[in-house]
Every structure is written in C-alpha cells, then in structure tokens.
Amino acid sequence: MKVMVCGKGGSGKSSISVIIAKILAKKKRVYLIDSDESNTLLPNLVGVKQPRAIVEYLGGRKGLFDKGEVSIVKALAKAEKGIDLSKLPSDYISYSKEGIGLVTIGKVKNFQEGCACPLNFITKTILKNLVLNDKDFVIVDTDAGVEHIGRGVEEGCDAVIVVADPTAEALSLAKTLKDAFKPLNKEFWLIINKATQDIVEIMREKAREFGLVIDGIIRFDNEVFKSCLQGKPLKANEAVEDVKVALSQIGLL
Ligand SMILES: Nc1ncnc2c1ncn2[C@@H]1O[C@H](COP(=O)(O)OP(=O)(O)O)[C@@H](O)[C@H]1O
Numbered sequence: 001m002k003v004m005v006c007g008k009g010g011s012g013k014s015s016i017s018v019i020i021a022k023i024l025a026k027k028k029r030v031y032l033i034d035s036d037e038s039n040t041l042l043p044n045l046v047g048v049k050q051p052r053a054i055v056e057y058l059g060g061r062k063g064l065f066d067k068g069e070v071s072i073v074k075a076l077a078k079a080e081k082g083i084d085l086s087k088l089p090s091d092y093i094s095y096s097k098e099g100i101g102l103v104t105i106g107k108v109k110n111f112q113e114g115c116a117c118p119l120n121f122i123t124k125t126i127l128k129n130l131v132l133n134d135k136d137f138v139i140v141d142t143d144a145g146v147e148h149i150g151r152g153v154e155e156g157c158d159a160v161i162v163v164a165d166p167t168a169e170a171l172s173l174a175k176t177l178k179d180a181f182k183p184l185n186k187e188f189w190l191i192i193n194k195a196t197q198d199i200v201e202i203m204r205e206k207a208r209e210f211g212l213v214i215d216g217i218i219r220f221d222n223e224v225f226k227s228c229l230q231g232k233p234l235k236a237n238e239a240v241e242d243v244k245v246a247l248s249q250i251g252l253l
C-alpha cells in the first residue's frame with residue numbers, strides 16, 4: 001500500500017505522517033518517503049540521522065528529465081523488476097528504533113537552484129515502480145499545496161490522505177485536491193488536525209459546504225507541538241489515539 005499525505009503548509013502533514021508510521025510499524029514494514037523539497041526536520045521527528053538524498057544517488061538534478069523514467073528505475077532497481085527500498089545502500093535509508101525506513105528525495109537549498117520538478121519526477125518514478133509485498137506500507141510526506149499534482153506524483157500511489165488544519169483555506173485546498181484526484185479513482189481521505197472542542201462543529205459545517213466528508217479528527221496535542229518546536233523525536237498523546245481511530249475508520253488498521 002502506498003499512501004500520500006498532502007495538504008496545506010503547516011497543517012500537520014509531517015507530524016501525522018510520523019504518527020501513522022509509528023502506529024503501523026507495529027504490524028508492517030513501514031517506509032516514509034520525504035518528498036518535501038524545503039523542510040528538513042523530518043529525520044529529527046522520526047529520530048534518525050538524515051539519509052543521503054536519492055537525487056544525489058542519481059547524480060544530481062541536472063538532466064534528470066533527459067535520463068527519463070527507465071534509466072532512473074535502472075539506477076535504483078535493486079529487485080528483479082522495479083525498486084525495492086530495502087535494498088538501497090545503507091546511507092540512503094535511515095531506520096528508526098521502530099523499524100521505520102526514512103528515505104529523502106532531495107532538497108532545494110540554494111538560490112536560483114531551480115524548481116522542485118525533478119524531485120517530484122523522482123518521487124513519481126519511485127512510487128510507480130516500487131515492488132512491495134503485503135507487509136510493506138509506504139507513506140509519502142509531500143510538499144505543501146498542489147505542485148505534486150502538476151507533476152502527477154499521485155499516479156503512483158493507491159490512496160491520498162489530506163490533512164487540514166482548522167482553516168477555510170485548508171478545506172478549500174482539500175476540495176481542490178479531491179477534485180484533482182477524482183479521475184485517478186484513488187481512495188481519498190480527509191483528516192482534520194489540531195482540532196479543539198469548540199471548532200469541531202464549525203469544521204463539520206464548513207466541510208459540508210465544500211462537499212467534503214471528514215474521515216478523522218485529530219485533537220490539538222501539546223506534546224506534538226513541543227516536539228516540533230524543539231526539533232526532537234516526535235512525542236504525542238491524544239493525537240496518537242485519534243490517529244488510531246481515524247486509521248481504523250478508513251480501514252488501514
Ligand atoms: N495535532 C497537533 N497538535 C498540536 N500541534 C500540531 C499537531 N499537528 C501538527 N502540529 C504543529 O503544527 C506545526 C506544523 O506541523 P507540520 O507537521 O510540520 O506540518 P506540515 O508538514 O503540514 O507543514 C508544527 O508546529 C506542529 O507541531
């Protein structure tokens with residue numbers, strides 16, 4: 001199973017991705033793919049050292065489109081047919097104590113370095129060509145917004161989880177993403193994050209206005225907030241309980 005976690009910047013995509021990864025790692029072999037080209041602290045949240053970026057493995061961003069899908073798969077393929085993340089060289093995948101394998105696609109760091117398109121192309125190519133067994137579960141923590149749609153990254157996944165914080169903007173983006181995914185016939189789930197008691201009803205009403213169904217509500221959790229502030233391995237209390245409920249509801253647990 002390959003699930004992309006999308007949504008507005010700051011809505012909690014990375015935090016929720018890590019919480020999902022930790023919960024599922026108890027039963028599955030979980031890979032977390034960091035495809036956000038700007039934020040760099042996911043390894044801290046997972047509690048691992050930063051793996052080398054896949055874009056480096058492929059010789060850098062230049063000329064990636066010319067190389068094309070076939071040669072990227074060839075370079076990365078460690079299985080007979082397609083890409084097996086467990087066979088990546090050890091400096092390109094970092095394993096947490098729970099067994100979560102973190103893979104980083106690449107970051108845009110320098111002025112005028114160019115856009116993130118080649119990085120999205122790598123993510124798409126990897127997702128489309130992964131060889132997985134029943135126990136494997138891949139979570140892709142994406143960049144904010146809609147750029148990945150433009151590059152068709154979603155083509156390679158089975159389902160999309162949109163994380164929305166309690167804002168009309170986040171729900172509006174969720175609606176855009178839902179409409180964009182519709183032709184792909186993928187599972188689509190909406191999770192409201194950082195919810196406080198008084199706003200739940202307002203969110204439900206607002207979601208209805210957008211024609212959206214809410215599949216899970218994750219409470220504001222001060223431990224999550226503090227871990228992100230300190231850049232430390234993610235700790236969570238009520239958010240874990242709520243993510244478990246949401247995962248059961250959508251059939252992933
Ligand atoms: N359930 C939650 N409760 C409290 N704070 C949260 C929760 N989820 C995310 N946050 C906070 O929101 C901010 C953005 O989270 P992050 O996961 O980095 O979002 P994104 O990856 O969507 O940009 C961080 O400060 C994080 O601690």
Ligand SMILES: [Mg+2]
Pocket residue numbers: 013014015036039141142
């Ligand atoms: Mg993030």
